Amino acid sequence: MEKEKIKLTPEFVSAFSALTSLIFFGTIIYHYLEDWTWIQSLYFVVVTLTTVGYGDIHPTNDVTRLFTVFFILIGVSVAISSITIIGTRYLARREQRVSKRADTRRDKNK
Secondary structure, eight states, rough: OOOOOOOOOHHHHHHHHHHHHHHHHHHHHHHHHOOOHHHHHHHHHHHHTTTTTOOOSOSSSSHHHHHHHHHHHHHHHHHHHHHHHHHHHHHHHOOOOOHHHHHHHEEEEE
């Protein structure tokens, strides 16, 4: 069975870049505004963007709260869109592989 080449579409690259940039940017901002560790900052960003919101850590000053308002409004939209694009591509590729395997089996049984 030959190995398939993975084609990176501009849509996939844009979605992946937007999501990673958002996580990276948010982590840096929270690290410096709240003086959290890098892990705490990353954790808060992921919990916020996925709308889980455990509440175990939270912004403690008005500047960070204001940033968080805009980060949520923009970030959740970008995260959902990006995850949708990435997930759709994954499912399409998986369906393609399953279909190829079924075609190969069908050809062998003829």
